[in-house]
Amino acid sequence: MMKKTTQFMLSMVATAIALSASPAFAEEQEDGINIGGAVRVNYGYKDYSDASKDKGGDLTFDMAAIKFNGKKGDWGLAAEYRFTSSTDYIKYGYGYYNIDPDWQLQFGINKVPFGNRDFISNSWWFGIPYYLGFEDDHDVGIKAVYEKNGWHTDLAFYKNPEYGPTENKRYATDLYTGTINGTEYHNEETNQFNVRQTYTLEHEGGSTTLGGSVQYGQIYNSKTGNNGDRYAAALHLDSNYKGWNLQLQAMQYEYDAADAVDPNKIGVSVVSWQYEIASKGQAYSVNIAKTFNTDWGSVKCYNDFGLMTPDVADADASYDDSMQNVTGCAISAGPTYTMVDFIMGKNMTFSTANNDHVGLPEVGDDWDKRVNINFGYYF
Secondary structure (H helix, E strand, C coil): CHHHHHHHHHHCCCHHHCCCCCHHHHHHCCCEEEEEEEEEEEEEEECCCHHHHHHCCEEEEEEEEEEEEEEECCEEEEEEEEECCCCEEEEEEEEEEECCCCEEEEEEEEECCCCCCCCCCCCCCCCHHHHHCCCCCEEEEEEEEEEECCEEEEEEEEEEECCCCCCCCCCCCEECEEEECCEEEEEEEEEEEEEEEEEEEEECCEEEEEEEEEEEEEEEECCCCCEEEEEEEEEEEEEEECCEEEEEEEEEEEEECCCCCCCCEEEEEECCEEEEEECEEEEEEEEEEEEEECCCEEEEEEEEEEEEEECCCCCCCCCCCEEEEEEEEEEEECCEEEEEEEEEEECCCCCCCCCCEECCCCCCCCCEEEEEEEEEEEC
């Protein structure tokens, strides 16, 4: 379990430097190709691991990334590829075309428009929606983006994820084909539609963005050839006021797989690990942050809380809530970005000793705790 959790840490990266190519961004950019990247190391200490406590934690190589971003006229591209100590994978890679000052068309592996427009988290650890497949996900498809007078619209169709269903070495969470805890899964994501609408209101001291998201797609069973379906819907708010930031999100999701062995759970994979989640449930996020500007950079301190409530009926076992709370600070100084996080998890993958599910029957009822420090140099 420790090895697999370490592989997770080797694959994550600070959310604050993610690249997005919006129409406004494209207008400001000059013609040409820009090449950048990052190198990161990670320190982790787990209070529920005797080995971690005996050694005083572990310092490991996190990842190295290379990014390409450029345009010529109304055409452009954006891509990022990552290397860890155990694998390598693409995060995103797409071309885009600026139809006019308000509309942009993206085609390739681009970010799925669902939930808060940037992230529903401040920490390196992401929020619970990430582990369910609904934060910072990237799939293969086409997306139209509209932005004008505070309105932002995303319309997208994705044929399939960036990697096949038997692969677990991926950046973001997708359905998995394989065996997890004795249950054999044959599920593939396909034919997905997304609509997201937000409006940003400028006010004294900052701005507030309100929005809603809807996602619908099919689940193909590669063993039987039948199709199930899946959906998700969310309401979200992202508000800034004089250095303070408040993020709120409530979402409902359901994976209804065809010919499921157990309709109450489903298998997913991410960053060299696979686990099970409740097939239906709700997820709630409440995040607050404060940014302090300094002569040498800035410090953002935050608390991110997430709750997942399963909504399934199982005659043999009670499915329990999953919770995660992350308190930390992100320190920006020159080309460096450091995130110091104290993570508490309950019935939650990666942040607890019981590392194989989200929203399934709980093993033990204690909060597990860990400390994580991620240091990166960006160029």
